[in-house]
Amino acid sequence: MRERTSDRVARLLAMIAYLATRDDVPLADLAEHFGVSQAQARKDVETLWMTGNPGYLHGDLIDFQYDRWEEGRVSLLDSQGMERPVRLGHGEAVALVVALRAIAELPGLAGPALTSALEKLTAAAGDAAVTASVVTAGRPAAADAPQVAAHLATVREALAAARRLDLVYVNASDVVTERTVEPLALLSDGDQWYLRAFCLRAGDVRHFRLDRVVSATLTDVPSERRPEPVDADTVRPRGREEVVLTLSPRARWVAERFGGTITGESDGAITVSLEVADPAWLDALALDLGPDLRALTPPVHARRVATAARRALAAYELIDDDTDREGTI
Template identity: 50%
Template sequence: MPETTADRVTRLLALVTYLRERPGAPVAEVAAHFGTTEAQVLADVNLLWVSGTPGYLPDDLIDFSAEALDHGELTLTESRGMDRPLRLSSGEALSLLVALRSLAELAERTPGLGAERDAIGSAVAKLAAATGRAAEQASSVQVHVRADAPPGTLATVRRAIDERKRLHLRYVSAADVVTERDVDPVELRSDGTAWSVRAWCHRARGARSFRLDRVLAADLLDVPAGEHPDLAPEAPWEDGRPVTLELAPQARWVAEHTPVEDVTDLPDGGLRVRLRVGDPAWVSNLLLSLGPAVRSVDPPGLAHDVAARARDALEAYAHLS
């Protein structure tokens, strides 16, 4: 897999700290420590050699011993402060604390998230102890999280997923149309504003997402939910999920303005791009903006979710026609 820019920047920063603590480290030893090749380590050193603080005169640049390098060793002689650990600014700490408080309130409203609540509480306590003034400011900020879902509905959907049972929903769409449908629930999601359930809808004969605040009634049926491999619960997005898109020629700008890992040119002028995505909302918005320029999407679950968003948007305008 091609190395991403973020991965290389992380290694470059770590390399400065590593060499500050280990003057004269052999190139082979450094390469083994970072899990890369000696040629890559030397390329990193050459890049750091022309990096520094504004001014970019010789005394402003990160420097190494040329004599040590001639003997296959790396000795850092000037770090320009890059070997000191970074600290959060007051604004960054305040933003992080407010975000954690939002997660804490969301977890508090959600049954079955005891471990998550404890982890968030621990993170808030440690960050507050380390930031002082920012923690005082964060405590004065009023945080209100809307996750409107009737507790009974949420509990019923959770039970259906845990017991792999089918649900009967009485559901009102964005166009205020009430329908009755049987669904096989797969997973619950929350974006901090609303809960939704990904499911296979037997009425629509396809994958759908249903907002729980639009569910008028949810009944657990004594019927096993069917197997739907394409709708298996998806892996978390925290570390980035690989996404492959096949795009028409008019969407070539995606490869130029998006940090893609791989690009394959197609015979008709289109392209296939592979990228690693950490935010499902971002890639969903990208696909919706591209419209018909998108030829295929992998994983299929992402395509289902984007299609569901598009259908919800169209339903919201149905009354105009």
Template identity: 40%
Template sequence: MTTTKSTGSRASADRLARLLNLVPYLLARPGVDIAQAAADLGTTGRQLREDLELLWVCGLPGYGPGDLIDMAFDGDRVTITYDAGIDRPLRLTPDEALALVVALRMLAETPGLASREAVERALAKIEDAAGEVAGTPVAVGLPGDVARLDGLRAATQSGRAVRITYYTAARDETSERVVDPIRMLMIGGRGYLEAWCRRAEAVRLFRADRIDAMVELDEAAVVPARASRYEPREAAFQPTPDLPAVTLRIGRGGRWITEYYPCDEVRPEPNGEWLVTLRVTDLAWARRFVLGLGPEVTVVAPAELVAEVHDAAAAALAAYAVPAATPAGPSGSG
């Protein structure tokens, strides 16, 4: 089966938004025609009927008579007869308020956040409404090297070039380069510096926790007009058809690979193993990756990678080999 990006989360979010709008709409228009309601809410009559069927099993904990949303139908007209309290303003418990305050404080510290002012305004309102609860001392910080993130953010704002020492995992090497910062981004829960790399003469993403050292230079950052910016996305690595394809046979303990890495194809086999095809930046990275997974993964293709993994594994085993014991000489009396 070929894997495709799931749209389930988006569809669920859209449906939740419709349901939240649907109840107050119906409360304000008792006996409204379903076709008219569908037109007003920007959906189809069939979808609206399905949403109404779902609303019938929504309500307060207990979920028995008197807890669930109820409605009455008269032909193609519908009226909400019990709203299960959905018309009342939401009131947060102290624990909920504190959790929301902590989440907003962390969001405000996220690198590359475009709407920091909006987050800070929302945080101020919630802290004011929460009162003493919001004053509970809670240290909030992002995972990783916070000082490094702050330094990168400062360099980006100052408009100066930066010399960095960077570890490239794909090639397993550390290099020094001068970059012209563009902005900070948060991708997949990690901080990245988007910058013009003078060595590569292109825009690159540098993962903050892989920058071993940095020095802000006295020269201004200059980003060429031809530089193309990265589009915000869920993962820094985006596979393309021109990259090498690797096929692996994985056991049950290695199935997490299909959730962590973008895969072109995932095909279950009768014995419970999966054949997985994915794109990699280069085969050297793929060799190190496979060797680190141990017996849960077997390389199927390409043949070049099969040979490299076999040779590396054989060399590792040979390093652990115990030399044969030297036979003792004959013993006897002199």
């Protein structure tokens, strides 16, 4: 079986730590310790010999003692600090915590290893972890990944069997309702999963965010409406509110990715019309766009995004102040 890149990288890093505590190791012993052939161990050392810090000049690379290498022995001269634990600045810690939290929100990706890493990093980051919570304000609340994964399985079963679902649902106003729905499609905007379904209570099509579903129960009652085909290029719920974004030309991908309509275009800007089902999703998109977003209407959305942006900027000012006092955690 072909070795995975992640497995080899892990072994290479472990080799550096192993060799850093020993003056001289026969190549055969190195291969035996890491459970690989001598030919593979030789390739690993040769790879490390060409690895180092940006610049990649002689003084930037991991180095071994050449005469011992010719004798079939491995002696590490310069590890470039690769055997030492990584120390993060506050800004780096915030970026890593935010990234891990975003991954943890995705259905099916959260697991013991990710949870443990996030807990340890959050504890080590201290105040930076609090800042990370502010930076992510305006994005959808973290989903209970195992619960969402269970709902995904139930919805997919309902779509495949063309049967109704009984839902207990909490809307954006924290009102709990019970619904019987006929599933039409399973959609995602990249941040959240949505069930597009005909709601018997409303007598119309509605979109239900799966992280707001308390329970989903498959019934024995067949659906009268058939599941809809989903266009993979526009996997998003069709909302009832239209918003208009004025973007820099390089942000044209917004219209292409989310099924928007370009309603105006000039040399300096484009105007994109989007249907939005969830204001929190719009906030996250606007913050991600940064300077590429020139204007947003209706104004109520622009004011909300501006408030979230000011909170994020204030948090980064706190990071700068902390970095002045100490550089690493």
